[in-house]
Amino acid sequence: MVVLSVAIPDADAQRRNRNQDEQGSNAENRTMSAAIGEPVLAAQECLDAENYTCVINSLTPLLNGEINSFERFVILRMRGVAYYSQDRTEQAINDFLGAVNTGIATTDEEVQLRLNVGQLYIITERYSEGIRQMELAVQAGAQLTPNLALMLAQAYAQAERYTEGLRYAEMQYNMASPRERRNYDMLLFYYQQLQRVPDQLRLISDMVERWPADRNIWTSLVALMAQTNNESGAFEANKLMYLNGMLNEERELVRLAQYYSYFEYPYRGAVILEREMNAGRVERTRTNLEVLANMWRQAREFDRAIPVLEAVARQGSGEDYLRLAEALYEEERFAEAETAFESAISRGGLNRPGDAIALLGTVRYDQNNRQGALQAFRQCGQYSYSRRTCNGWVEFISNEINAERQRAELRVRVNTEECRNTVREAINLVTITGNESDFDADGNAIIDVPERCQGFFNERGEQIGGYGFTAAAADEGEADGADAG
Secondary structure: OOOOOOOOOOHHHHHHHHHHHHHHOOHHHHOOOHHHHHHHHHHHHHHHOOOHHHHHHHHHHHHHOOOOHHHHHHHHHHHHHHHHHOOOHHHHHHHHHHHHHOOOOOHHHHHHHHHHHHHHHHHOOOHHHHHHHHHHHHHHOOOOOHHHHHHHHHHHHHOOOHHHHHHHHHHHHHHOOOOOHHHHHHHHHHHHHOOOHHHHHHHHHHHHHHOOOOHHHHHHHHHHHHHOOOHHHHHHHHHHHHHOOOOOOHHHHHHHHHHHHHOOOHHHHHHHHHHHHHHOOOOOOHHHHHHHHHHHHHOOOHHHHHHHHHHHHHOOOHHHHHHHHHHHHHOOOHHHHHHHHHHHHHHOOOOOHHHHHHHHHHHHHHOOOHHHHHHHHHHHOOOHHHHHHHHHHHHHHHHHHHHHHHHHHHHHHHHHHHHHHHHHHHHHHHHHHOOHHHEOOOOOEOOOOOHHHOOOEOOOOOEOOOOOHHHHHHHHHHHHHHHHO
16 A cells, blocks of 8 residues: 555553543454454455455455454455555545444544545545545544644645635644745745735745745745835845846846836846847847837937937837937937938827927027028927927027127128228328329229228229118219219
8 A cells, every 4th residue: 555644643642542442442342253363364465465456355255244343443444455555545435434433443543544534535636525534533633743734734725725724834834843845835825825915925035045046936026026016125136036147038137127227227227138138038129129228218328229229210110210319319419310300200100299390400400500490390380289399499599590690780880880981091091192193094092992891892982892882872873863964
């Protein structure tokens, strides 16, 4: 027979059993006649030889004769062993229970038989019957050892009677010395089924300390912390797992990088993610590249974000080009940023196209392309959410252009007037002190016009440009007309 787990009574229980046996049984009740003894001995020899059919064939006829309770007890128990050894579980259970029901069994024998029957019931998935037999064994005097408590906890778990079985799960854990992994696992299973989250966390924390190299325990700890919204605890656990080489799957590595980003350490997260991409443990998929690019942007490492954003944009949408354009703008690569903004707008699909057009206007303005900027800002003024900003830019740039024009006109006016005075002085000087060569055939003084004034006056002192030139020419033409009349 395959050995079944049994519980042996402690010393006090054994003494009580002997007293009970002496009071409730006499020698006659535990004797066997020669007519029964000989075939029983023969059956024992068959049992020793593992000839179980021989055992059954030898003992079965005896049960039909006149036998006392002790003889029936011995025969049924022995035949039950043979049935069990042949995997005839139902017959074994009937014989073992029949032996108990003879009433002749000692406490130790009853405990042994009920524990065996309990295990057989559990093997055949009759968990409640198995539990009942084991608990009857305890009532009969079996010591509730850590192993027996574990067996009962397992049976209650298989019967899905978690509330009732919890006491055994806690008992096997508390009594075990030293505690083994199975003691922890059984109690943790009950806490999980009963949703006793604080107890789960306490137990798993102890398990991490005891088995720090066990990846499964760490994974359970991370999952539990995430379940309880303890994101910082989950982050710390993930960091330790990574440092100890326990994170190998792509989703775990990406999750760790995202934890760094979530807790305001995007640079470290991006470094890890890029390293794992280079090592080939994280694929360069569009999704993963977007995660990496966003972390570089969050860390304001735009120069490192740009190559990633370019890779994403080549296979992406307008939003991807928009992110690339923003990174290029931050790096003051304005011409490239302008091209990327234009690509984003032309590809479409933007959540807020007006904002993108406004950024295009800004990057054009930064390149001193005010007319291009005005065009963009007038366009984005068509969107309600960007109208105020864009109209403000249109007014600002228009005022700036007007102001520059006015300043230029003022400079021309001042320079023209200053040159007019200079020319007059030169003509007066030539008129007073000049000789014949200083006058033309019409008697007009010829002067040397300073270079700064040559765009405004000629050598005869006539205005040829600058402020008031058009008006002066008109007046002069009117005067010529009057003389001709």
